[in-house]
Amino acid sequence: MIAGHTVPLLAGGLYDRFHSNPPLSVIASEAPDVDLSWFKTLQKTRVDIGFESYSPNFYYKNSKVTAVFTADLATLKSLMPAKVLEQVQPLQVWPGRGLVALTAYTYEYCDNDSYNEVSLSIVTNRPGNANLGPVSLVGQSMSKDFWGYVLKLPVDTELARVRGVVGYNLPKWLTGIHLKDNDKTVVYEIIDSQTGKVDVTLETDKLGDLSSEAELVTNSFTNTGHDGELTYGYAVSRQLSHASSSDESTVKLVLGDGSLSTYIKALDLGTMMKYEYVPSFQSALYAPAPLQSMLND
Template identity: 30%
Template sequence: MPSTPQDQDTVEVDLGGREVTVPKGGLYDRYRMNPDLDAIARDPRVSGVDFFRQLPKTKVDSPIGPTLTPNFYYTVSTARLTMLAPSRAIRARLPEELAPLELVPGLGLVSVMFFRYEVCDIDFYTEAAVGIAVKPARHGKLGFFDLVTGLKNEHLDSYVLSLPVNSDIAQVRGHDGYGFPKWVTDLDVDIDDRRTTARVANDAGGVDLAFSAATPPQKAYVSGERVGSLTSYTKINGGWHSTLNQTNVLNAGTTRGTRGTRDVTLQLGEGRMSDDLRSLKPKRTVQFDVMTEGQAALHMPVPTSVPPRNT
């Protein structure tokens, strides 16, 4: 499928020997990951760039060739539906080195997530994910505080099973550069202060997974007031790596429990995302988080030690 509108001019760029198309005159075409923050600040869709001025970019070698890190996302909206699932089903999908983060013994946390990147260094795209909350790779026994901060979406560690996108450059960078299970498909994500909807297409154009819910009431935050982090674990060329994603929350809200999530509709169809979610055997929704406005900095993965786990 085309990852940019058919009536939009594109140019080809090389990423580690792979040619991908990007919008002509877009942020990647103009800046190649080295943005002019003053120019981006003038975009009416961007509320500010102070968060990014504190994060200088560095040049690194990677499987997609030399690149600058982190990748800046200037205007982002996200949704995350968190569910309880049996630890046994979760462990069956995790590499043996990783262990599920359990709310209580025998029950772990899994999520379906949706992302809309309105303005970013690699141009507009949408994304969806099925992920598992895991114990930090180099952390001792977890306590109640770790669970609370995890559920608050402040400091999470995860292992991702599915990560479809609707952009060629996002797929190549994510798959080849980060080791994520990414593929390109039709993927619609719409998030505003009233409603959150998403639809992920399968290979035949039908529904892989669809979602609809009322957006929780939003609370505004000053830039830098609430900054969360997500650490994801992947294998690249046989070695474990960790990827840090920092999120600057600007407007967000949460509903919890059965009553708070009764309006949520999650449709499982036929496809990779639905298959992955079914394999986890989710039992009950415990939380629904929506960020109608935020920003993010996605760092390139770094090698990490992931010791074998017996629990």
């Protein structure tokens, strides 16, 4: 049981045994190929996020792809709560156009066992900072400190769904997310939970010339808590293998007739501005905190 929800767990899995706090010695013995040096520098603390957990949550071995598209600015604003808009707004890259980031994650080995997740987020300014459109975007890119507002977040395990909804108040739901990996491309198929059919297909190229220089990237989001209070959360990623491209031919997004495709179509996606291919990264996801605590720092 997690916060009153009956959640099926992988018997003998990390979460079943350690509930978000496995000793690194266990990880080292079960996954000897994983470099744990970064995690040894991080300290977990016990937190109450609607259930007892530990922050940050560790993701030891993962991969992801991200495609950033232009989208209709007025529509993006209409999808954000008024209270959130008082603090952050979509970044305008040119008149009437903002940005959304579509990211597909595969968490091969983490505190919550393994699962796939797809995030659709609006790119925003940092709370407390002026929204200067392209200038803010360049600033975030240079500092590797990105901010957004999460619109949709399907996952393919009930453990990930309940933890995300109860603990973070994120828009998660349970559906099939299938990864098809071949020599040249990475393909994610998102199933429509109502029909059971493939609704969204994200096909991206495996880029060459990968950088193996580890870099730390922070992705933060502004949100509201269950009681309507403003919160923020963030994940720090240690990208071990990565490359990017602005060539539109590297990404193919196919939309169907399901609810997620219908939602994405309404955003009026335009130019693909950037594609990021990250076949190897590690991450630490921190528990949400009151936004005011950050603004007061």
